[in-house]
Amino acid sequence: MTANSQNINAYFVSDVHLGSPNKTESRKREKRLVAWLDTIKHDATAIYIMGDLFDFWFEYRHSVPRGYTRILGKLAELSDQNISIHFFTGNHDMWMFGYFEEELGIEVHHKSVVTKIGNHHFFLAHGDGLGPNDIGYKILKKYFFANRFCQFLLASLHPNWTLSMANFWSGKSRNANNRKAEYFMGQDHDPLLLYAKRKLTELPHINYFVFGHQHWPVEKQLTKDSNYINLGDWIKHFSYAQYDGKQLKIKHFDTQNDESHTI
DSSP: OOOOSTTOOEEEEOOOOBTOSOHHHHHHHHHHHHHHHHHHTTTOSEEEEOSOSBSOOBOOSSOOOSOOHHHHHHHHHHHHTTOEEEEEOOSSSOBOOSHIIIIIOOEEESSOEEEEETTEEEEEOOOTTOSSOOHHHHHHIIIIITOHHHHHHHHHSOHHHHHHHHHHHHHHHHHHHHHHHHHHTTSTTOHHHHHHHHHHHHOTTOOEEEEOSSOSEEEEEEETTEEEEEEOOTTTTOEEEEEOSSOEEEEEEETTTTEEEEO
């Protein structure tokens, strides 16, 4: 993922949760996301989708979830234009088994990545299961969600059953995350902020820790050369981050005028 700092424009976005809370509202957000991609496609050198693009996504061997035609088509178009696209799976769309790579030419990452973009070092992850606490989810993820045998059992069910269960679980998970975000964002007990601070003792060269998951846009300087970034979401904030080779800044997409502005 290394790129030179000259003529670089990398964009980061997370937590769109397409499919939620209903088809009508999801379609509106999908169109807005496509409109945003159209505004950046002329200068984007790379796009990082940092998880939970979908409220639920599970790839069967011969089928994928219905819908999302607009965003999938747009991502295919951008990939065909040789824009590098990276997808970091989140807790709502971790069940990706090759479709994005084979059909869209998108590189999918199931784990955190440390990489150099331009002249800066990045630690990239969705953020679920990181930091202190949240023990219950960490156990579920390791022994159920990411377990190959459990994935096989889930794939053996009819999609109607799988989607019904998944939508129920996704709704509970999303609502819980939203309540947590309102409580700890901007405070010293933000678990991903604490995780970044601890990780910085192991990786002091990291300039930007970039996460999603918590649905609240945050920029916080950790040291003179290191920063914590949480990308927010596309449910309330319509936020994203842009890296121009010099700095990474959070911006917001004006959904009325189809334009961006910096916070």
